Amino acid sequence: MTDSPDPSPAPALGHAMDRPALLAALRTRIARLDRSGGAQAEGDSLPLCGAIDQHLPGGGLARAAVHEVLAAEPGAAAGFCALVLARSRWAREGAVLWIAPEPDAWPPGLARFGLSPADLVLVQAPRRQDALWAMEESLRCPGVAGALLAVDGLDMTAARRLQLAAEAGGAIGLLLRPDAEEESGGATAALTRWRVGALAGTGGAHDLGDPRWSLELLRCRGGRPQHWDVTWRPAAERLDIDVAEQLDIDTAEQPDLDDAAAGAQGAVPLRARRRAR
Template identity: 35%
Template sequence: MATPNHVLSALAHELQRRQAVRAISEGHSSTGASALDQLLPNRGLKAGGLTEWLSHAAEGGLTFALLAASQAMKSRAASVVAIIDPKRQVYPACLPGWGIPLERAVLIRPSSSADALWAWEQSLRCPGMAACLGWLPETSSVALRRLQVAAEHGGGLGLLVRPARAMKEPSWADVRWRVMPVPIVSSNARPDPLRGRRFRVELVRCRSHFGGGVADVEFCPHAANPVRLAPALADPAVALRATGS
């Protein structure tokens, strides 16, 4: 006979499963990190909206944007992901490791801020785009409003990676996250090269939701893109043998 604790645990698991199914049916997709999904009212990001990842370095926010884009592709068959990369920070060969096949990725490297905004707007308006992501520095409220309208028109996700100082600027994003790197404490004196990176992510703003929250998320590069390690080699030294003179 099941104990009360086991019954409550099973009910909680079933409730989370049904909430996730409902969110997908209502046009929501996972962020790619379950800890962040738990902070959102619908356990995911709404399609046709903007999400901002605010961080001091583009690398942190870009990691989460790639994860969210890969999840958005699962809910939209035959869709593609547009990556706006004016600073050439994205290495295309790493995309499959984050769940984005190269044949379903469009890499755009504009040469000016005006071209970048044009690429953002056109990509978000395209109904075949599951998500559009990339680095977007300081810009006007009018430009952000245009991107919001474009995302609503296209129905995909707009995943904007922005500098932390943009926190003081007005935003048209449905969700705003603040991403901060956190050191991984190891019991060993020597750092482990197989350990990943840890980020502390704060839900700064969520439209129609007054709650916030903070979650720590750790990424292991070998979990996202497994690398087969070389087996240990035997001692190459050859035993000396006596030879006759």
């Protein structure tokens, strides 16, 4: 379904922003994007992939909550955020907002990660207070499935307000932040904090292939830090743990694996393979 052009564009965000007018315009746009006129049955979490979900409380990324994503590589972090927002859209009818001082998200590129441009609303908010207000109002709105705020710094009070807004509205919130040592070590009101970096793709010299990321779960309320190398399969819309890493995870859970038996089947012993790496 293709949305018809909006004859009344939202007012531009400037230094003297008309907040009531902007909020009314956003709600009108969101109402058009909400195809069913209501929300679907809501779950408590969004699945990422089985090997990751089992390490997250609730078996997935908690909804009605705020999560931080530190961008070790901006393109990889944007792709991961698009994946999460797309799955929030599958779980709940509503629009997805991308809020930034200068939104540089490219909708056709984000579509590769399952996020349809028809569901995406880009919000330009040059001033921090305007961006925080837009994010808080979005998270409280029942017609929003998820919202992202690109921000380079956030105090604890503002982060707590966003968490309360997400709990009230039921949407998932993402804080996309630059990767910095002081941020990764500081306190946070978000339920989880991730660092996303890029790895070489699966293709050859003339084809980048499927995107690969380094995912670090730095903090998780009720969980422990973890690290995964993953591959996003656009054709299947599936996130996979890299095979070699999954073998190591399985071996760690079975420390008494018989290497001799593995060798008899023509396989390199797993402990030797880890030493080779």
